[in-house]
Structures are given as C-alpha cells and as structure tokens.
Amino acid sequence: MKAAIALKPGRLPVYDDFAEPVAEPGEVIVHVTASALSQLARGRAAGHHYSATGQYPFVVGVDGVGRLDDGRRVYFLLPRSPFGAMADRTVVKNGQWLPLPEDLEDSTAAVLANPGMSSWAALTQRARLIDGETVLINGATGVAGKLAVWIARHLGAARVIATGRNEAVLGTVGADAEIPLGEDPEAFEAALHPHLASGVHVVLDYLWGASARSILVAAAKACPSGLPLRFVQVGSAAGSEVALPASALRSSAIQIMGSGLGSVSVHGLIGAIDGVLQAAAKARLSLDYRAVPLSDVSTTWAGEGQRIVYVPNPATVATGTYR
The missing domain is CATH 3.90.180.10 (Medium-chain alcohol dehydrogenases, catalytic domain)
Structure with a gap:
C-alpha cells in the first residue's frame, strides 16, 4: 500500500x-x-x-x-x-x-477532531467546567484556540475571555473580551487584572512561556481570595518552560494541571472527540x-x-x- x-x-x-x-x-x-x-x-x-x-x-x-x-x-x-x-x-x-x-463529511470530521478534542477534554475531564463559570483561553488565535472559545461556550461557560498576539484575528474569535498579548508583560498583566478580579474560574493555556507566567502571577494578585482557579496547560507554542515565583502558588488557590496524552486516558480522549463530532453542528464548529x-x-x-x-x-x- x-x-x-x-x-x-x-x-x-x-x-x-x-x-x-x-x-x-x-x-x-x-x-x-x-x-x-x-x-x-x-x-x-x-x-x-x-x-x-x-x-x-x-x-x-x-x-x-x-x-x-x-x-x-x-x-x-x-x-x-x-x-x-x-x-x-x-x-x-x-x-x-x-x-x-x-x-458530518469525512474531511470535516478529520479536521475538527484533534484540535476540538484538546479543549473538550481539558474542560470536561481536567477542569470539570461548571455551567456559568468564566473561562480564559490563552492563545485563542490558533486553530485549537479558536475552537476552544466556541466549545467553552457550548459546554456552559457564561463568559469567555481570549488572548492572542494577532489582534486582527483576536477580534473575530467570538469571545466576550479580548486581551492582546503584546510585548510588555507588565501591560499584559495590567490588562488581565480587572477580569481576574471579577473572577476567572478556568484558564486553558495553549502557549505556556511568558504569557502563561503573566497570567499565573496576575491571578495570584488579583483573583478573589480562596477562588480555586484551575489552570489547564494544553500546548506550548510560546515556550516549554516557565520560571514561576513560589509565592504565586502559596498566596493563592491556583490549581495547575495538564491535559493531553497521559494526563487523559486514550478512552477519555476518544470520548472527548465523540463529544466534539456529535456537537459540531449545534456548536457551529x-x-x-x-x-x-x-x-x-x-x-x-x-x-x-x-x-x-x-x-x-x-x-x-x-x-x-x-x-
């Protein structure tokens, strides 16, 4: 063959x-x-x-x-x-x-399955999203990140916040609020502050690197005391390592976890993909x-x-x- x-x-x-x-x-x-x-x-x-x-x-x-x-x-x-x-x-x-x-046509199913699975598994099996919660998608201008915005809303998120470097694309992803990444970490953290202070329950991170660090540091300062923000690491498009201050974890209720092969079983991934494919039309993926x-x-x-x-x-x- x-x-x-x-x-x-x-x-x-x-x-x-x-x-x-x-x-x-x-x-x-x-x-x-x-x-x-x-x-x-x-x-x-x-x-x-x-x-x-x-x-x-x-x-x-x-x-x-x-x-x-x-x-x-x-x-x-x-x-x-x-x-x-x-x-x-x-x-x-x-x-x-x-x-x-x-x-669902063959090529359409093939193109939606993998990127759609990343957020579906992260939200349902790792973060265990609850109806009415707020979700922040870090890296929403990529293929998987765009789908994550729609999937989060379909799964019950009341509010979706998106970050991304491409501002033209960021404005088209359908989020309730958009935060450009830019080149200044302090400016990015300042832009995050009012959203985090209002309460963000779940972060899906497709980037890691500097922007993930900024979100974690800003969340430790701004999130309401005791709010168990679930930070789910899904991709590493912006870097494979983060130097994180220990105080960011001691001073907050942030929970950091990963989602992917290993942290989610193959059976779990198959279930997530089934969810994506069954919901494709209703969720307008x-x-x-x-x-x-x-x-x-x-x-x-x-x-x-x-x-x-x-x-x-x-x-x-x-x-x-x-x-």
Missing part, C-alpha cells in the same frame, strides 16, 4: 510503499479517507513530542477518518505502530474508533481546510496557515469550510 513514511528525525515524510497492516485479535482494519495534519502528527514524526517512540521508519499521522470492512464510517485514533493514519489502510484497536454522525492528495505530503508537510487534510484517494480532494 501507499503511505506517508517518516524515515528518520528531521526529515520530511516521503510518499512510498509500506507493508500492509494485518489485524490481530481485538483490532480492525480502517480504509483511510482523510487524515488532518496536526502539530501532534508533526511532533511525533520529528521525534520531538513526548509520546514519540523513537523507532523509525513508521507511517505518520495519529488520527483520521475511514471505513471498516463492513462499510461503516468511523473516526480512529492512534493506530498500532508502525502504522499511522496517513496511508491507504491502517490498523486500530477496538475502543480507539467510533462511528461518525451521518451529517468551523475550520477552513484544504484537502490535498496524500502523494503531496513532502511538499505540504511544513506549510503554515490553512489546515491541511490528506486524502489517499485524489478523486475526493476538495477545499471547504464546515459551518
């Missing part, structure tokens, strides 16, 4: 022949129709992500959409290594796939995407901007937005 193959760290995946997967007891073969390019897929291929095995070669891609041998349309997550999602076929354990809603043939993987893998969905069968290639 044809597949996108990672040969070694630091090299772009290549489109070439790979061994056919054979299902073992408790597994199914999925005939892949769409797989979206995500930061997780890139990180694993490069060997940078904490969940990477370090064993090469392997087929890239962590999730996708396809059909079982009996024709059922399914979403699947984490195929058995060395098989991945970006191939004609892959092999997946039972419990790591779920049926798709009939009104949307992302622009460009579907391209899987054979173009080497020339499109490093691209930024519009989200890419790889399609093994070029006859189904299309560009679209789901609304």
Whole structure:
C-alpha cells in the first residue's frame, strides 16, 4: 500500500510503499479517507513530542477518518505502530474508533477532531467546567484556540475571555473580551487584572512561556481570595518552560494541571472527540481546510496557515469550510 513514511528525525515524510497492516485479535482494519495534519502528527514524526517512540521508519499521522470492512464510517485514533493514519489502510484497536454522525463529511470530521478534542477534554475531564463559570483561553488565535472559545461556550461557560498576539484575528474569535498579548508583560498583566478580579474560574493555556507566567502571577494578585482557579496547560507554542515565583502558588488557590496524552486516558480522549463530532453542528464548529492528495505530503508537510487534510484517494480532494 501507499503511505506517508517518516524515515528518520528531521526529515520530511516521503510518499512510498509500506507493508500492509494485518489485524490481530481485538483490532480492525480502517480504509483511510482523510487524515488532518496536526502539530501532534508533526511532533511525533520529528521525534520531538513526548509520546514519540523513537523507532523509525513508521507511517505518520495519529488520527483520521475511514471505513471498516463492513462499510461503516468511523473516526480512529492512534493506530498500532508502525502504522499511522496517513496511508491507504491502517490498523486500530477496538475502543480507539467510533462511528461518525451521518451529517458530518469525512474531511470535516478529520479536521475538527484533534484540535476540538484538546479543549473538550481539558474542560470536561481536567477542569470539570461548571455551567456559568468564566473561562480564559490563552492563545485563542490558533486553530485549537479558536475552537476552544466556541466549545467553552457550548459546554456552559457564561463568559469567555481570549488572548492572542494577532489582534486582527483576536477580534473575530467570538469571545466576550479580548486581551492582546503584546510585548510588555507588565501591560499584559495590567490588562488581565480587572477580569481576574471579577473572577476567572478556568484558564486553558495553549502557549505556556511568558504569557502563561503573566497570567499565573496576575491571578495570584488579583483573583478573589480562596477562588480555586484551575489552570489547564494544553500546548506550548510560546515556550516549554516557565520560571514561576513560589509565592504565586502559596498566596493563592491556583490549581495547575495538564491535559493531553497521559494526563487523559486514550478512552477519555476518544470520548472527548465523540463529544466534539456529535456537537459540531449545534456548536457551529468551523475550520477552513484544504484537502490535498496524500502523494503531496513532502511538499505540504511544513506549510503554515490553512489546515491541511490528506486524502489517499485524489478523486475526493476538495477545499471547504464546515459551518
């Protein structure tokens, strides 16, 4: 079969022949129709992500959409290594796939699942959001951050506050308040203060780095005494480390936790993705995407901007937005 193959760290995946997967007891073969390019897929291929095995070669891609041998349309997550999602076929354990809603197109499901799961799992399984609470999304101008604004509201947030560096995009994400990140940490903390003083219950952090530090320091000073703000770390687009004053934690009721592979079980992630896909229409979840043939993987893998969905069968290639 044809597949996108990672040969070694630091090299772009290549489109070439790979061994056919054979299902073992408790597994199914999925005939892949769409797989979206995500930061997780890139990180694993490069060997940078904490969940990477370090064993090469392997087929890239962590999730996708396809059909079982009996024709059922399914979403699947984490195929058995060395098989991945970006191939004609892959092999997946039972419990790591779920049926798709009939009104959700394959590429649309593929493009929404991973970024939507990040906030759905963080809000429902880690922060355990309560109806009427206020949520702050740090990094709301990225793909996952934009969806997080809509998902937080769908899950019951009464107020959503968004931060981001791109002010033009920040004004379009649909938040109740927007706070530009800027280059001055003190100015950013000052802008945060009135919102935190009014009560922020949950922070979803897609950035880490300097902005996360500013939020934590500002929250320690401004949040009402005893308010257990839940700070959920989801991504690290702005840095992998934070130097945090110990007093920020001793002087506040801030709870810091992570959300991702490991802190949430695979079963939990599948449940979160099911929630996203079932709610896609009602929550008006949307992302622009460009579907391209899987054979173009080497020339499109490093691209930024519009989200890419790889399609093994070029006859189904299309560009679209789901609304």
